[in-house]
Amino acid sequence: MTDKTSTAEIPKPPVKAPKKKTPFREWLDSVVFAVVAASLIRWLLFEPYTIPSGSMEGTLLTGDYIFVSKFHYGTRTPKTILQVPLTHQKIWFTEIPSFLDWIQLPQYRLPGFTKPKNGDVIVFNYPGCPERPDEFGGYDKYPVDLRTNYIKRCIGTPGDAVEMLEGQAYVNGKVFSNTAGMQMEYEIETNTQVNDKVFQKYGITEFGQEISAEDKTIYLVKATEQAVKDMKGLDFVKNISPLVQAKADTTNPNYNTFPYNSRLFPYNRDNFGPIIVPKAGVTIQLDEKNIAMYKGIITTFDGNDDAKYLNGQIVLNGKPITSYTFKQNYYFMMGDNRHGSDDSRFWGFVPEDHIVGKAVFVWMSIDKDGTFLNKIRWKHLFSIIR
Incomplete structure (x- = not known):
C-alpha cells in the first residue's frame, strides 16, 4: 500500500507593471546625466575656453x-x-x-x-x-x-635661467626660439595715410595713428616679424622700427616689473633678468636679492602656514631663517x-x-x-x- 500526498499550488504574487516615467522625469534624468558626464569630462580630460x-x-x-x-x-x-x-x-x-x-x-x-x-x-x-x-x-x-x-x-x-635682452628671450644663455605668431610693437612711417584693411591684410589687429603731417604719417602697430618684412616692400612705407625699451630705463611706471625693486633689479619689459625659476628641492641662501625675488613664494605660494616678511627678513614659524628650500616647482x-x-x-x-x-x-x-x-x-x- 502506498501513501499518496498532494500539495496545493501556492498562488504567485501579482506582478506589478513597471511605473512609466513622466516626460518631466525623463527630461530631468537626461539633464542630470548630461551634467555629470560633462563635469567629469571637463575635470578629467578636456575643457573648452575662450580667448x-x-x-x-x-x-x-x-x-x-x-x-x-x-x-x-x-x-x-x-x-x-x-x-x-x-x-x-x-x-x-x-x-x-x-x-x-x-x-x-x-x-x-x-x-x-x-x-x-x-x-x-x-x-x-x-x-x-x-x-x-x-x-x-x-x-x-x-x-x-x-x-x-x-x-x-x-x-x-x-x-x-630666464633673460630678456632687447626684446629677445634667452633661456640658460641660449636664444629662445620665437614662434611665427610672436609679435612686438613697431613704429611704421609712411608717406600717406593707410587704410585699416591694409593692416588687416597682414594680420595686424592692433594699430593706431600717432602722427599725421604733410610729408609723413606714423603708426604704432603690433605685428609679427613676417608681417613687418612683407610691409617693408610696400612703396608707401618709408621706415619700420621696433619699439624696444632701453636697458635699465626705470623711469616709466607703465613698465614696473617684478620683483618691484628698481635698485636691485633695474628691469623692464624688453630687458629683464637673468632670474632663476624656482625648482622643488633646491635650497637658496636668503641674501637681500633672493629675499626680494622669492619672498612672495615663501610667504604665499609654497604652503607655509606661518611665514612672514618682517624688517627685511623672512620669519618662518616665529624664527628668522637664512636659507630656504622650495617645496614645489614654478x-x-x-x-x-x-x-x-x-x-x-x-x-x-x-x-x-x-x-x-x-x-x-x-x-x-x-x-x-x-x-x-x-x-x-x-x-x-x-x-x-x-
Missing part, C-alpha cells in the same frame, strides 16, 4: 575657442567642492559667487604623460603677486582652483604678444599647483569686427596650437 584678450596674438586671436587637455600634465583633484557644476567663479550671467570655501580639500595631481616644457602654451590659474594686488582674481580673492584663468607660453621651467610664462601681455615679467612665477592644462587646438574662431560673411575665421578652425 578674451590679445595677449597671445598672433598665435591665438581674440574670439578663438580652444580645447585644453587636462591629462597631458595630469588632472588636479578638486579642492573647492562646494560649487555649482559647470561654473567657475560666478553663477552664469550674475555677480553671485558660484562656490563656498567652507571646505577646502588637499590638492593632488593625477599622473600625466608629460611635464610642462619650454614652448608649451599653457592655461593656468593666475597667481597674482603679494607686491601687486589687483582686480584679476589672484591669491587674495579666490581659492587656487578658482583663480582667473590665464593662457601664456612657457618660457622657463624649474631651474632655468614656471615663467610670457604672452606671444610681447608688448601687450601681462605676464611673469610683471607679477612673477606660476606655481605648479596653479597649472590647469595644455592648450591643444582651436575648434572655432569668431571675429567680432568681421562682416557677416567673414565673421568666422575659417582658416583658423581646427588648427593645432604650436
